Amino acid sequence: MKRLLLASAIALLAVQARAALPFVENDYVKASALASKKNVPLFVEAWAPW
Amino acid sequence: MRAYVYTDKGLERYAGRFVWLSINTEDAANAPFLKRYPIPVLPTLLVLDAKRNDVLLRYVGGATVPQLQTMLADSERKHRSGAEAVADRLLREADALESKGDHAAAAKSYDSAIANAPKRWPRLGRASEGLLFALSVANEIEPCATRALALYPRVKGTVSAANVAASGLGCATGLDKSNAKRMEMIGALEKATREVLDDPKIKVAADDRSSLYITLIDAADATGEDEAAVALRLEWVAFLEASAAAAKTPEQRAVYDSHRIGAYLDLQTPEKAIPMLEQSERDFPDDYNPPARLALAYKAMKKYDEALAASDRAMAKSYGPRKLSVLTTRADIFAARGDAKAARDTIAQAIDYARSLPEGQRSERRIAALEKRLAEM
Numbered sequence: 001m002k003r004l005l006l007a008s009a010i011a012l013l014a015v016q017a018r019a020a021l022p023f024v025e026n027d028y029v030k031a032s033a034l035a036s037k038k039n040v041p042l043f044v045e046a047w048a049p050w
Numbered sequence: 051m052r053a054y055v056y057t058d059k060g061l062e063r064y065a066g067r068f069v070w071l072s073i074n075t076e077d078a079a080n081a082p083f084l085k086r087y088p089i090p091v092l093p094t095l096l097v098l099d100a101k102r103n104d105v106l107l108r109y110v111g112g113a114t115v116p117q118l119q120t121m122l123a124d125s126e127r128k129h130r131s132g133a134e135a136v137a138d139r140l141l142r143e144a145d146a147l148e149s150k151g152d153h154a155a156a157a158k159s160y161d162s163a164i165a166n167a168p169k170r171w172p173r174l175g176r177a178s179e180g181l182l183f184a185l186s187v188a189n190e191i192e193p194c195a196t197r198a199l200a201l202y203p204r205v206k207g208t209v210s211a212a213n214v215a216a217s218g219l220g221c222a223t224g225l226d227k228s229n230a231k232r233m234e235m236i237g238a239l240e241k242a243t244r245e246v247l248d249d250p251k252i253k254v255a256a257d258d259r260s261s262l263y264i265t266l267i268d269a270a271d272a273t274g275e276d277e278a279a280v281a282l283r284l285e286w287v288a289f290l291e292a293s294a295a296a297a298k299t300p301e302q303r304a305v306y307d308s309h310r311i312g313a314y315l316d317l318q319t320p321e322k323a324i325p326m327l328e329q330s331e332r333d334f335p336d337d338y339n340p341p342a343r344l345a346l347a348y349k350a351m352k353k354y355d356e357a358l359a360a361s362d363r364a365m366a367k368s369y370g371p372r373k374l375s376v377l378t379t380r381a382d383i384f385a386a387r388g389d390a391k392a393a394r395d396t397i398a399q400a401i402d403y404a405r406s407l408p409e410g411q412r413s414e415r416r417i418a419a420l421e422k423r424l425a426e427m
Binding site for chain 2 (some may be wrong): 021022023032033035038039045
């Protein structure tokens with residue numbers, strides 16, 4: 001199980017190609033305030049470059 | 051997902067309907083977020099109601115484009131309307147409990163959601179995956195395997211079948227060998243996992259497909275099926291190499307690096323990893339992963355000078371909790387070449403670094419493991 005979880009995790013690579021969606025990078029306070037103001041849900045992807 | 055999913059045009063229509071936040075868990079600036087929303091496994095996807103301070107959805111693992119589209123539509127519906135069916139409310143509560151790190155309570159809530167599910171409930175797959183993840187993290191591995199066996203026929207033929215079968219198999223493999231049901235459960239879940247792998251209609255992401263192979267190999271190793279384990283490893287490597295060859299961009303090709311280095315180390319052919327990692331280091335000069343993986347490959351090849359040179363490059367670029375892995379590999383290299391003092395010093399350096407990480411990134415368990423290692427050196 002641990003290996004499966006690890007494999008799922010390491011499937012991520014730090015890449016920049018995400019043209020379809022306008023991600024706010026590493027700023028929860030800013031993104032949360034923006035979602036409240038626009039009254040839309042806040043999507044969060046937690047990842048790591050490994 | 052970054053290389054294959056978020057770039058998909060099928061998601062463009064959602065761009066203005068959500069605020070999109072990327073949280074790099076290695077970045078110290080995100081420690082307050084991680085304290086509030088513990089993230090034990092990556093990737094984890096959350097949808098939050100920022101106004102009401104509520105978790106609308108949580109999903110652990112990578113998602114395909116159709117899965118993500120369904121999750122986004124579900125989240126929007128919940129965000130718009132307070133009214134929801136019992137099963138949906140229980141699922142949302144389970145996601146919220148899981149986000150607080152209360153895995154046992156989350157598992158109960160996922161189970162209740164499934165018990166209250168109407169016929170053809172579209173969220174059965176996600177709830178099943180959430181249940182098995184929560185049970186496995188809570189170390190409830192026998193219930194995890196039992197529930198996987200019961201749920202698999204209900205999600206068979208869907209993308210969720212992959213996680214249900216593999217999570218259950220992982221749990222069954224972890225059972226104590228004295229458990230009378232262990233072998234029977236492993237056999238049934240191996241069959242289910244194989245069924246997912248062989249079903250061309252199930253569109254599992256290639257890296258998740260690789261994880262299915264890993265789970266099957268672990269099960270074969272754990273049950274002494276040596277010939278099957280070798281055959282699976284060879285099939286796994288062939289699959290990975292074909293996937294990497296079919297990648298359309300360097301980013302997509304590099305997705306397979308981590309799986310391929312694992313496979314080559316497993317097959318004791320670390321030299322095969324060198325060309326792809328050198329290519330990735332050229333393609334992504336700021337990324338610490340290629341040199342960190344080169345250090346592992348050269349260590350396995352007993353080329354310690356090259357391993358330390360690669361480790362130096364990885365050290366210069368790494369940050370966050372991941373730096374601990376770079377340091378422990380470095381200590382392993384020193385130990386392998388007989389420099390016990392340098393190995394001890396490096397583990398001591400890792401302990402200092404681990405203690406310096408902010409809350410949310412600091413792991414007391416990791417610190418204890420490093421201290422134990424130092425005491426034994």
